[in-house]
Amino acid sequence: MQKSETGNRMNPYQPIPARILKTFDETPNIRTFVLKPEQEVEFLAGQFIELTVPGFGEAPFTPSSSHFKRDKLEMTIMKVGRATSALFSLKEGDMLGIRGPYGKRYPLEKFEGKEIFIVGGGVGLAPLRALFLALTHEVEKYKKIFLRYGARTPNDIVYKSLIPEWRNLKRVDIDLSVDVGDESWKGKVGVVTVLLEKIPCDAKNSVAVVCGPPIMMKFVTIGLLEAGFPGDAVYLSMETNMSCGLGQCGHCRLGPYFTCKDGPVLTWEQVKDIENPFV
Amino acid sequence: MEPRFLPSTKRDNWLGQLAREYTLFFPARVEKKVHWHRLEAEDLESGDSGPEWGLCCIRASEPIKSFLFSPREQVASFPDRLEPEEPEKRILFGVKDCDLLGLKVHEKMFLEGDFKDPFYEARLKNTILIAADCPDPEDSCFCNLVGRKPYATEGADIVLSVLDNGYLLEPLTEQGEELVRLGGDAFQPGTEAQIARRDEQRKAAVEKLEKTNPKPWNPEVAKAMEDRTKDQAFWRKHAATCVECFGCLMSCPTCFCFLLYAKAKEAKVERTRIWDACYLAAYARVGGGANPRAEFLKRFINRFQCKFMHFKNQHGFYACSGCGRCFKVCMGKIDIRKVLGEL
Ligand SMILES: Cc1cc2nc3c(=O)[nH]c(=O)nc-3n(C[C@H](O)[C@H](O)[C@H](O)COP(=O)(O)OP(=O)(O)OC[C@H]3O[C@@H](n4cnc5c(N)ncnc54)[C@H](O)[C@@H]3O)c2cc1C
Ligand code: SF4
Ligand code: SF4
Ligand code: FES
Numbered sequence: 001m002q003k004s005e006t007g008n009r010m011n012p013y014q015p016i017p018a019r020i021l022k023t024f025d026e027t028p029n030i031r032t033f034v035l036k037p038e039q040e041v042e043f044l045a046g047q048f049i050e051l052t053v054p055g056f057g058e059a060p061f062t063p064s065s066s067h068f069k070r071d072k073l074e075m076t077i078m079k080v081g082r083a084t085s086a087l088f089s090l091k092e093g094d095m096l097g098i099r100g101p102y103g104k105r106y107p108l109e110k111f112e113g114k115e116i117f118i119v120g121g122g123v124g125l126a127p128l129r130a131l132f133l134a135l136t137h138e139v140e141k142y143k144k145i146f147l148r149y150g151a152r153t154p155n156d157i158v159y160k161s162l163i164p165e166w167r168n169l170k171r172v173d174i175d176l177s178v179d180v181g182d183e184s185w186k187g188k189v190g191v192v193t194v195l196l197e198k199i200p201c202d203a204k205n206s207v208a209v210v211c212g213p214p215i216m217m218k219f220v221t222i223g224l225l226e227a228g229f230p231g232d233a234v235y236l237s238m239e240t241n242m243s244c245g246l247g248q249c250g251h252c253r254l255g256p257y258f259t260c261k262d263g264p265v266l267t268w269e270q271v272k273d274i275e276n277p278f279v
Numbered sequence: 280m281e282p283r284f285l286p287s288t289k290r291d292n293w294l295g296q297l298a299r300e301y302t303l304f305f306p307a308r309v310e311k312k313v314h315w316h317r318l319e320a321e322d323l324e325s326g327d328s329g330p331e332w333g334l335c336c337i338r339a340s341e342p343i344k345s346f347l348f349s350p351r352e353q354v355a356s357f358p359d360r361l362e363p364e365e366p367e368k369r370i371l372f373g374v375k376d377c378d379l380l381g382l383k384v385h386e387k388m389f390l391e392g393d394f395k396d397p398f399y400e401a402r403l404k405n406t407i408l409i410a411a412d413c414p415d416p417e418d419s420c421f422c423n424l425v426g427r428k429p430y431a432t433e434g435a436d437i438v439l440s441v442l443d444n445g446y447l448l449e450p451l452t453e454q455g456e457e458l459v460r461l462g463g464d465a466f467q468p469g470t471e472a473q474i475a476r477r478d479e480q481r482k483a484a485v486e487k488l489e490k491t492n493p494k495p496w497n498p499e500v501a502k503a504m505e506d507r508t509k510d511q512a513f514w515r516k517h518a519a520t521c522v523e524c525f526g527c528l529m530s531c532p533t534c535f536c537f538l539l540y541a542k543a544k545e546a547k548v549e550r551t552r553i554w555d556a557c558y559l560a561a562y563a564r565v566g567g568g569a570n571p572r573a574e575f576l577k578r579f580i581n582r583f584q585c586k587f588m589h590f591k592n593q594h595g596f597y598a599c600s601g602c603g604r605c606f607k608v609c610m611g612k613i614d615i616r617k618v619l620g621e622l
Contacts, residue, residue: 250536279571
């Protein structure tokens with residue numbers, strides 16, 4: 001957490017500077033930013049940060065790099081609107097601001113000894129990568145890690161160059177699908193739920209982790225529950241509007257929760273009574 | 280601490296002493312309303328104490344949150360840093376118990392969570408609160424329904440009761456005690472008769488409130504509200520006359536929502552915090568345009584559930600003080616008591 005330089009009173013609204021070391025395009029509208037924050041950001045997988053785009057404003061994003069390597073912070077971001085477009089116009093060497101980390105981490109201690117079934121859609125693989133890297137860093141603690149990822153087309157797959165390396169990791173099982181394939185695509189074709197058709201783990205005793213667009217979250221959750229995953233072992237990244245990230249401004253209200261403080265990852269058990277939790 | 284009596288004739292003397300050390304605001308009566316007014320020490324000396332004091336009136340039109348949680352203020356800048364400055368020392372002279380409940384809600388939100396708001400904290404620390412009893416609650420008051428009284432017993436530095444020829448002051452904190460000490464021998468120990476008179480006035484005020492609002496709410500309001508979540512007809516009926524002006528939220532002493540936005544000056548960012556309203560259509564909209572509360576009815580329900588269900592469940596009391604501002608300003612005449620009374 002950031003300490004004020006002028007006194008011991010901390011200003012939680014004040015970002016710290018972070019330089020863009022490198023950027024690379026994952027897909028036509030998704031880019032990974034490698035940042036070097038002035039101070040180490042002590043995040044843990046699942047937590048998010050508020051990014052200040054100079055000359056513009058703030059938006060919440062999740063680090064996609066490993067929390068075991070915090071000297072640099074990577075973020076994989078999709079261009080969807082005003083803040084993200086401003087971000088895409090920045091270059092290597094430019095400065096950004098960072099506040100955080102905020103929210104709760106994944107409770108990795110509850111994942112120990114279990115099979116972990118991770119399902120991502122689109123840019124939703126970004127936060128899941130931070131989790132995946134944290135898990136594989138101490139892979140002996142977990143029984144097996146399944147990663148399932150769906151994108152619109154082969155061109156829309158993020159981390160294309162990394163996935164082949166991940167496939168070689170021990171206790172890791174990866175499967176991909178695209179909504180629409182092309183000549184070179186040899187994997188599954190169909191909406192992301194095709195990845196749930198044969199779930200290779202003992203669902204009742206496993207945990208599932210999901211992040212992706214709302215419609216995908218909804219159908220994947222239904223599929224996972226049908227497959228027997230317990231509601232309190234299905235971890236969902238909830239996207240709500242956020243302003244402060246501090247649990248004060250009210251914007252991220254989701255039923256009884258403030259997702260910035262109680263989330264952003266909540267279990268199905270926590271959100272099941274909320275009318276339309278995935279909007 | 281022991282109640283002390285200040286005769287009316289000595290009041291301005293004491294106020295003058297306070298106003299020299301603090302910026303002092305008091306409730307002034309302007310036509311039929313009460314507004315916060317700044318007391319100038321010089322005015323007192325010249326024998327002109329400004330507008331008529333409204334210590335015995337109900338709460339002012341403006342909630343006192345404006346003094347602590349500013350409607351608009353810069354809270355950060357980038358790349359240069361911004362840190363809170365030492366705020367001026369203030370006395371709010373004549374706050375009502377319902378005002379204090381608002382502060383209690385804000386303390387939960389801004390000071391007792393995972394992060395402290397240093398701007399709020401600094402202002403609160405430099406603010407002295409002198410509460411004044413409400414001897415004459417109005418029809419719009421319903422503090423009795425939210426479990427409060429028309430007089431303070433905690434949360435202020437001094438509690439003041441206006442008696443026939445002076446004031447009975449009960450300091451609750453060391454800071455309050457000090458202010459009384461500043462008045463020196465203008466203050467006398469409160470007598471039993473004075474205390475009895477105060478208690479009589481308080482009892483009459485409570486009785487008046489109970490007459491205005493005789494029927495207590497369902498003690499399980501939070502639960503009842505949850506059960507009603509999907510009862511569209513119920514909410515539609517109550518929301519029917521709302522014109523979405525957000526006056527209710529802007530005048531509410533407990534509403535805490537805010538928005539951080541950036542005023543961009545080239546590569547610089549000035550981050551400003553402004554009051555926000557959960558009734559606004561874009562309030563919950565996310566990147567790309569999806570909106571979980573696109574429909575107004577959902578936002579209407581959300582406001583009630585925030586105050587009476589979620590806040591109550593989490594903190595043990597309603598985020599509503601019974602001050603009645605929301606329906607006094609309401610063009611659609613939506614009376615929150617009616618909604619709650621039907622649960
Ligand atoms: C915890 C969390 C983690 C996230 N992690 C990632 C990540 O790792 N990668 C990623 O790509 N994305 C991530 N997102 C999503 C990302 O925050 C949004 O895509 C981003 O905020 C979009 O900003 P924008 O300005 O470009 O979008 P816009 O669509 O332009 O607008 C975004 C904001 O402006 C408001 N807004 C939009 N239109 C209006 C209007 N007409 N009037 C008023 N307000 C309006 C919205 O309410 C929203 O708050 C995450 C979101 C959350 C909550
Ligand atoms: S609601 Fe109660 S405390 Fe507030 S002004 Fe009315 S009587 Fe006084
Ligand atoms: S909801 Fe209405 S009555 Fe309750 S505190 Fe707010 S303005 Fe006052
Ligand atoms: S984003 Fe402000 S309370 Fe969650």
